[in-house]
Amino acid sequence: MFNALSAPKMIGRLIHKRLKSSLSRPTTVLVFPGQGVFSVEHLDFLSKRVHVEGVEELLEEADDALGFTISRFVRDPKANLGGYIESPIQKTSIQQPLLLLTTKLLAKVIREEHGVDMFNDPVVKPHYLLGHSLGEIIALVMQDVIDFRDGIKFCSQRGMLMEKCVASYYQVGDPQRVSEDQFKMFALVFPSQIFDHVLKFLRNQDQISLSNINNFQQIVISGLESSCLVVVSRLKEHLAELKLKARIRAIDLDVKVPFHNDILSPVKGGLDQMLQAYIGAPILGNKIGYKPGEMKFPVVSNLDGCIQTYAEDQIRNIIDVTSRPVNFLKCLQTIQELSEEVKYINFGSVTSGIISKFVSDKRSGVHAGSCTNIALDTEEGLKTIRKTIQNASQST
Structure with missing residues (x-):
């Protein structure tokens, strides 16, 4: 066979x-x-x-x-x-x-x-x-x-x-940082016209992981909360520089484990x-x-x-x-x-x-x-x- x-x-x-x-x-x-x-x-x-x-x-x-x-x-x-x-x-x-x-x-x-x-x-x-x-x-x-x-x-x-796996990461980290900066996942929702720009930008962000590419209007990222928020802010700035007037919503998925993360x-x-x-x-x-x-x-x-x-x-x-x-x-x-x-x-x-x-x-x-x-x-x-x-x- x-x-x-x-x-x-x-x-x-x-x-x-x-x-x-x-x-x-x-x-x-x-x-x-x-x-x-x-x-x-x-x-x-x-x-x-x-x-x-x-x-x-x-x-x-x-x-x-x-x-x-x-x-x-x-x-x-x-x-x-x-x-x-x-x-x-x-x-x-x-x-x-x-x-x-x-x-x-x-x-x-x-x-x-x-x-x-x-x-x-x-x-x-x-x-x-x-x-x-x-x-x-x-x-x-x-x-x-x-x-x-x-x-x-x-x-x-x-x-x-x-x-x-997540618990072991926290154990070797700074206790104060762990209490303030948990792993998160955010669903980014946006118009499909800017999908290519959003995907290209996110693929170049080493501090977060691209977790789900769901459709042309939604991509999910994961990582430490502070890193995710910084990336979302930079993404909005990047789109503004390209003169792309499109709203991006970042929805906290409220999970403890960052799925499909490095x-x-x-x-x-x-x-x-x-x-x-x-x-x-x-x-x-x-x-x-x-x-x-x-x-x-x-x-x-x-x-x-x-x-x-x-x-x-x-x-x-x-x-x-x-x-x-x-x-x-x-x-x-x-x-x-x-x-x-x-x-x-x-x-x-x-x-x-x-x-x-x-x-x-x-x-x-x-x-x-x-x-x-x-x-x-x-x-x-x-x-x-x-x-x-x-x-x-x-x-x-």
């Missing part, structure tokens, strides 16, 4: 050029969110569906795998999210496994309550999967490259490695040691196993926007992008190059918002009305999915 490790980009393009010509329906992409602020409304939605077949078992499996009751955030979210900023849910090692759990729960609820299997129903079955940051790991779990039990442990341990480079070694490919019986002990070989659903990689068909290639990219930028914009451009008509089905509203800005932007080259963008964590999104299935049934 040909080893895709030798030429992953070429293999992806060849396979999907052939797939593109055979599509009889819009190219469907399931999109999985990254870490962010949890919606109390969404957790409340899930809490009212604990009785749904299979949900209780999944919650118990998550608790057993992690050794603590992460299910409490689903069972009684309002009680456990009081004072959100001080809540344990703000910890990266809690948010990451919880995001996987809630994504898995949502897929199960949609299947049991609405009769739609997002991975097998012929109307919505994906041609590709796309994750944003942590969402790339979720994409592997959802298609069983990594089983759920291993996946939720991996998300938790990944979060702990990140927390320890400081997280040591984490990659820990992730690499943790993951181990297996064929046959799953790995026992502290190792996290994954199934190598061709994946059921190709994944568009955050690292470079290329299509990955083999699990080992995508695992390597996920580890590598830990301290490098998520190029979500490049992922969306790759998808649009493959098909004129695309249906994005998001397991979270944040990625849906990012994609909406992309498809409505003239720079994207997307034709009006050629893209559908659905968020499954909203009632409107669920209604759209049901209607899509019903319409397809009536036409056959």
Whole structure:
């Protein structure tokens, strides 16, 4: 068998050029969110569906795998999210496994309550999967490259490695400076006309990291708060010198860990040691196993926007992008190059918002009305999915 490790980009393009010509329906992409602020409304939605077949078992499996009751955030979210900023849910090692759990729960609820299997129903079955940051790991779990039990442990341990990495930086620093200058992430929002100027300027700023290139109107930077604020100020001055009158907003994302920042480079070694490919019986002990070989659903990689068909290639990219930028914009451009008509089905509203800005932007080259963008964590999104299935049934 040909080893895709030798030429992953070429293999992806060849396979999907052939797939593109055979599509009889819009190219469907399931999109999985990254870490962010949890919606109390969404957790409340899930809490009212604990009785749904299979949900209780999944919650118990998550608790057993992690050794603590992460299910409490689903069972009684309002009680456990009081004072959100001080809540344990703000910890990266809690948010990451919880995001996987809630994504898995949502897929199960949609299947049991609405009769739609997002991975097998012929109307919505994906041609590709796309994750944003942590969402790339979720994409592997959802298609069983990594089983759920291993996946939720991996998300938790990944979060702990990140927390320890940041804590070690503070321990060797000046205590007074640490108390005054924490790591931050800022989403910079601006008109798409100045995207090239903003990106070029940020790439030349050594004191911060470029964390996410989300679309033509949003780039996320990370670093010490003082450095980020200085860079934002200099960026505004730079644009003024170029006589570009455009407003830039810097939104504090209120996180403790600067994701996709150079400081997280040591984490990659820990992730690499943790993951181990297996064929046959799953790995026992502290190792996290994954199934190598061709994946059921190709994944568009955050690292470079290329299509990955083999699990080992995508695992390597996920580890590598830990301290490098998520190029979500490049992922969306790759998808649009493959098909004129695309249906994005998001397991979270944040990625849906990012994609909406992309498809409505003239720079994207997307034709009006050629893209559908659905968020499954909203009632409107669920209604759209049901209607899509019903319409397809009536036409056959």
